[in-house]
Amino acid sequence: MTDPLNHLPRPQARADQLAERFSDLAPPLTARQAAVESARCLYCYDAPCINACPSEIDIPSFIHRISDENLQGAAQRILSANILGGSCARVCPTEILCQQACVRNNAQECAPVLIGQLQRYALDNAHFTEHPFRRSPATGKRIAVVGAGPAGLSCAHRLALHGHEVVVFEASDKPGGLNEYGIARYKLVDDYAQREVAFLLGIGGIEIRHGQRLGGNLSLASLREQYDAVFLGLGLNAVRALGLPDEHAPGLLPATHYIRELRQADDLSQLPLADRCLVIGAGNTAIDMAVQMSRLGARDVNLVYRRGHADMGATDHEQAIAKANQVRLHTWARPDTVLLNEAGQVRGMRFARTTLAEGRLSDTGETFELAADAIFKAIGQGFDDASLADPAAAQLAREGERIRVDAHMRTSLPGVYAGGDCTALGQDLTVQAVQHGKLAAEAIHAQLMTNVEAA
Amino acid sequence: MADLSIEFAGIKAPNPFWLASAPPTDKAYNVVRAFEAGWGGVVWKTLGEDPAAVNVSSRYSAHYGANRVVQGINNIELITDRSLEINLREITQVKRDWPDRALIVSLMVPCEENAWKFILPLVEATGADGIELNFGCPHGMPERGMGAAVGQVPEYVEMVTRWCKAYCSLPVIVKLTPNITDIRQSARAAHRGGADAVSLINTINSITSVDLERMVAHPIVGDQSTHGGYCGSAVKPIALNMVAEIARDPATHGLPICGIGGIGSWRDAAEFIALGSGAVQVCTAAMLHGFRIVEDMKDGLARWMDQHGHRSLEAFRGQAVEHTTDWKYLDINYKSIAHIDPQTCIGCGRCHIACEDTSHQAIASTPAADGTHVYQVIEEECVGCNLCQITCPVQDCIEMVAQDTGKPYLNWTQDPRNPYREAS
Structure with missing residues (x-):
């Protein structure tokens, strides 16, 4: 997937040096740190942090249990609300979720309890001799889940818990979705995504079939025929285009493609490295891309965004990480022209300066150029329409490009549910996808059991 | 700055902060360090008859709050485990070297007149400023008929106090045990026996925690444990109440009180003084932080007194007693x-x-x-x-x-809802 960069050199640092640079961005808490931090929790009632958590983890309770030296109990509390609590503890933007809402984040104190770190501590250090959840008696119902990302896995686990049999259809070679392929390597290190999936599957009753692509070798119509219900956790697999000539020139590629390759690489020193690179966009993926290039050894990393700092999708925390990794943030500039050398390879980009005029973004007429050996576009992912090409799928009501769902994650087609980034509901976050999967599973379970009772 | 000096039961000291009879006052080395740090006095760790007591290992355990903050310490250490002769020699030397500081000697010998008649002149000869009778030690010594075994029987308290007044010209401070039902009975007994003052509280019978793996309480000696005496900030509320009970008891009116129990700051000390204490004793806070804390306590107390216009401790001593009453x-x-x-x-x-x-x-x-x-x-x-x-x-x-209810003062003895109210 990094073929457009094959003409570029490889990092100068040795593989072990690079591995060190991609180790945990936020090292895990020690036992003493966890004891001190957990004791800071005020054990709020109707706690604002719970309200701020898309997956509704009972945060005061699990932290209280850490403080009580009951790590298994703490872990069970987390997992019962969020079976992917381990990866969420690592990748959640807690600074805009639970920790922003923490009452200790008030103006006098400005020091929220480190909820994400404590959640990781509990899950890393709780040792279960068997899977902590026991399945209900078999219902005889079979459910198809499309996509083994956070939404699909969460849905599958909850369905299996209720006694249903689940088949998960996944296009990629590995389960995990963005946890496996899309998160910055230093945020989710080692093979944690796979270990977490293995733990999740420990409940039993879940089969994952790889190489299965909806709209390819899989159709919604046949899934509806063969299964009692279908859950779609498709994600957003289409890369948005800049809409410029020469967008496919060597040296220009989607950030997600590079990150996918970087996460799978055993030897980081074999990756193509742009000494000078540009990242277009201002979301967390853009930051992840820029920071990772910097850590691979790029000397000159520039992130360019068409609006201002306040409009950036990346949180202040993420922007601070970028700055700490020598990434320069340029605002109020939009891509204008891809600049190529004689060989037709990227040599830089011309930008048009932008401004807000009467509430609308417009060009100032001024331009500037930045030299670069590679340009990474991180301007967001789009819905892959090819996945809903079959006649049944084409009937699904959409909201914008995404699938429309109600509060119970029901689509417009009976028996078909959807969740995660492919739906228009909520934020595009791992923790949100987990919640969607969980809610959908509960809705599917309620629907199927109602039918049983009525029969 | 306000004058912190005191004269308590005839004993002069440059400040009211004394170290209580306990491990910090076991020997000259510690006591000299305490005086160098600025403590106004010490009560030398309890002397007894030879042969000296023998201690076990381990000796302390704690009750913790969040983040290992020590709320209270429990100890099973006995009285001094050094010979009488060594202690007396060191006391003599320290008093000679530090004449302006209060040096009180804590004593515990069997409940026999001759035992007291023997030891008292030896102590008086050291030049010490007073004696404190250890009638409170709750562990180990009561099994031998001493410590709290005496303090829990008012007749014994009175009797031994009287012997001490008879065979010794030094001021006698009777240290009271809180392991009783009514502290006033002990104080009244000491008062009847002629005590110059009482000091309280001694430690409270306690077990702080249990090792759930080994199924043995702390502190662990081999594979056993025993109850100890509890002290530290957790006992302060109990001590304050007992001090107040004695301070407002007409039967012991005017009897000097040395407050002890969980004092770790100037504010704690001020509270004990407000409830009638003329001096205070500190142990656990020093054991947790070292002798240096006395500087902070003296500084804080003097500044608070300055802010409130109190030129001496007597200016506010007992002021909270009159506001302490029956329900x-x-x-x-x-x-x-x-x-x-x-x-x-x-x-x-x-x-x-x-x-x-x-x-x-x-x-x-x-x-x-x-x-x-x-x-x-x-x-x-x-x-x-x-x-x-x-x-x-x-x-x-x-x-x-x-709230301004517009209603006059009315207590339960006057309240019409009280079927047993006193006739008006």
Whole structure:
């Protein structure tokens, strides 16, 4: 997937040096740190942090249990609300979720309890001799889940818990979705995504079939025929285009493609490295891309965004990480022209300066150029329409490009549910996808059991 | 700066902070370090008959709050395990070297007149300023008929005190055990025996915790444990009450009181003095932080006294005693109501759930659009119990506001609702 960069050199640092640079961005808490931090929790009632958590983890309770030296109990509390609590503890933007809402984040104190770190501590250090959840008696119902990302896995686990049999259809070679392929390597290190999936599957009753692509070798119509219900956790697999000539020139590629390759690489020193690179966009993926290039050894990393700092999708925390990794943030500039050398390879980009005029973004007429050996576009992912090409799928009501769902994650087609980034509901976050999967599973379970009772 | 010097039961000291009879005052080395640090006096760790006591290992255990903050320490150490001769020699030397500091010698010998008649002249010969009778040690020594075994029987307290007054010209301070039902009985007995002062409290019978793997309490000696004596900030409320009980008892009126129990700051000391103490003794705080804390205590107390115009400790000593009374004399018509300051409230909900589940359902919780909750006191329901204020993690966020009811003072003895009220 990094073929457009094959003409570029490889990092100068040795593989072990690079591995060190991609180790945990936020090292895990020690036992003493966890004891001190957990004791800071005020054990709020109707706690604002719970309200701020898309997956509704009972945060005061699990932290209280850490403080009580009951790590298994703490872990069970987390997992019962969020079976992917381990990866969420690592990748959640807690600074805009639970920790922003923490009452200790008030103006006098400005020091929220480190909820994400404590959640990781509990899950890393709780040792279960068997899977902590026991399945209900078999219902005889079979459910198809499309996509083994956070939404699909969460849905599958909850369905299996209720006694249903689940088949998960996944296009990629590995389960995990963005946890496996899309998160910055230093945020989710080692093979944690796979270990977490293995733990999740420990409940039993879940089969994952790889190489299965909806709209390819899989159709919604046949899934509806063969299964009692279908859950779609498709994600957003289409890369948005800049809409410029020469967008496919060597040296220009989607950030997600590079990150996918970087996460799978055993030897980081074999990756193509742009000494000078540009990242277009201002979301967390853009930051992840820029920071990772910097850590691979790029000397000159520039992130360019068409609006201002306040409009950036990346949180202040993420922007601070970028700055700490020598990434320069340029605002109020939009891509204008891809600049190529004689060989037709990227040599830089011309930008048009932008401004807000009467509430609308417009060009100032001024331009500037930045030299670069590679340009990474991180301007967001789009819905892959090819996945809903079959006649049944084409009937699904959409909201914008995404699938429309109600509060119970029901689509417009009976028996078909959807969740995660492919739906228009909520934020595009791992923790949100987990919640969607969980809610959908509960809705599917309620629907199927109602039918049983009525029969 | 205010004058911190005192004269307590005839004993002069440059400040009211004395180290209690305990490990910190076991030998000259420690006591000299304490005097160098600025302590006003020490009560030398209890001397007994030879042969000296023998101690076990281990000896202490603690009750912890959050983050290993020590709330209280439990100890099973006995009286001095050094010979009488060594202790007397060191006391003599230290007193000679530090003439301006109070040096009191704690004593514990069997409940026999001859035992006391023997040891008292030896102690007096050291030049010490006074003696303190250890009638409080709750562990080990009572099994041998000493310590709390004496302090728990008022007749013994009176008898031994009388012997000490007979065979010794030094001021006699009787140290009281809290392991009784009515501290006034012990104080009255000491008073009858001629005591120049009482000091209290000694430690409280305690077990701090149990090792659930080994199924043995702390502190562990081999595979056994025993109860010890509890001290430290956790016992301060118990000590304050006992001091106040004696201070306001007409039978012991004017009897000097040396306050002991959980004193770790100038404020603690000021509170004991406000309830009638003429001097205070400190142990656990020094054992946790070292002798240097006395500097902070002296500085804080003097500055507080300056702010309030108290030139000496006597200026405010006992001022809180007259405001301490029996329940039946409290004003039934007094009313206070909680008020939550919305500006400083951080929305933790602790006041609400405490009141809702365990008190009077007097704090309303109103969900706000952003997912937080707004908490407000329902004034008609509030009984002014203080629980919300206690649970609130923010200093001064919840204020208990006195209400003007327009009703006169009325106590239970006068209240028409009291079927046994006194005839007016």
